[in-house]
Amino acid sequence: MNIILFGPPGAGKGTQADIISETMSIPTLSTGAMLREAMKAGTPMGLAAKSAIEAGSLVSDEVVIGIVKDRIAQDDCKNGFILDGFPRTIPQAEALDAMGTKIDVVLDIEVPDEAIVERMSGRRLCSACGASYHVKFNPSEDGETCDKCGAPLTLRKDDKPEVVEHRLGVYHAETEPLIGYYKNKNLLVTVDGQKSPAEVTALVKKALGI
Ligand code: AP5
Numbered sequence: 103m104n105i106i107l108f109g110p111p112g113a114g115k116g117t118q119a120d121i122i123s124e125t126m127s128i129p130t131l132s133t134g135a136m137l138r139e140a141m142k143a144g145t146p147m148g149l150a151a152k153s154a155i156e157a158g159s160l161v162s163d164e165v166v167i168g169i170v171k172d173r174i175a176q177d178d179c180k181n182g183f184i185l186d187g188f189p190r191t192i193p194q195a196e197a198l199d200a201m202g203t204k205i206d207v208v209l210d211i212e213v214p215d216e217a218i219v220e221r222m223s224g225r226r227l228c229s230a231c232g233a234s235y236h237v238k239f240n241p242s243e244d245g246e247t248c249d250k251c252g253a254p255l256t257l258r259k260d261d262k263p264e265v266v267e268h269r270l271g272v273y274h275a276e277t278e279p280l281i282g283y284y285k286n287k288n289l290l291v292t293v294d295g296q297k298s299p300a301e302v303t304a305l306v307k308k309a310l311g312i
Contacts, residue, residue: 103128103182103310104204106189106289108280109211111269112221113295116234118211118306119186125312128182131173133166133190135232156259158268160190160276167197174203190277195284208284209309211295211302215270222266226255240299 105122107115119130137155140148147169151161170188173179189195198205213221224237230253235242242249260269284290293305 103206104185105183105310106185106205106208106284107187107211108208108277108284109295110213110215110218110273110277111266112218112225113211113213114221114299114302115186115211117240117299118209118303119184120234121303122184122306122310122312125307126182126310128184129178130184130186131170131179131188132186133161133169133188134186136169136173137161137166156265158260158265158272160272163191163193163197166190167194170198171201174201189280192279192283195280205289207291207310208289209306210281210284210290210292211306212292213295217296218270219263219266222261223257223263225258225261227258229253229256 103126107119107122109115116130116132116135119132122128123130134155137148137151141152141155142148147165151165154161166188170185174183185198189198221236221239224239226235226237226242227233228235228248228251231248231251233248233250234240235248235255237245242255245255247254259265281290291309293302293309295302297305
């Protein structure tokens, strides 16, 4: 099954992607994670993307379309994949269609703006393996290090409240129009993302029939 996980920044796309990926044994293709890896590795693409990401703006369509096209062509995507954070603009959605990839479902995790800032400012990421926690909703055992690998937890630069406000503005202007795009294709399923993480997972699994 080819799945798009859609929703505002902090809706819980990454959290749900991890669970679906494990349950269905299909990979998650997170453009945000791939761009952050490129930044960490200091590749030309990573360096070019850095300022846009840290400001909470979008990286160019050309760059992200190229990343996704290469990634989808890899062998492990043959039995399905989860797109997390792509497409984010109408040209990206059109480019995905042009790749000839059939999308089975677009899951829109709905969370109002008011709830987003608390989620983002409380998010902590493992500096080594990237595992995601939340100081209140999903804390690590000691609150400071990763349960999986023991490395220190960090705050993403673009999770500062003023950057989150900007990311939400970008979402409403550039990304939200995709709701109509996928509604017209009868692919959109909406999930209430304001419930607890476990309740959202139950809704997501029900929507996917898994
Ligand atoms: P990206 O990494 O994709 O960020 P995002 O879409 O803004 O989403 P996040 O990863 O921040 O949040 P999420 O929805 O995955 O939520 P999570 O599960 O972590 O993109 C970063 C940047 O890269 C972009 O700003 C842009 O610059 C660039 N980029 C990426 N893709 C691009 C593209 N296609 N085009 C152009 N540029 C692109 O949850 C958040 C927190 O809430 C966690 O702490 C979690 O534990 C907690 N939480 C989760 N679910 C719940 C719940 N139900 N209740 C309470 N807390 C919860």
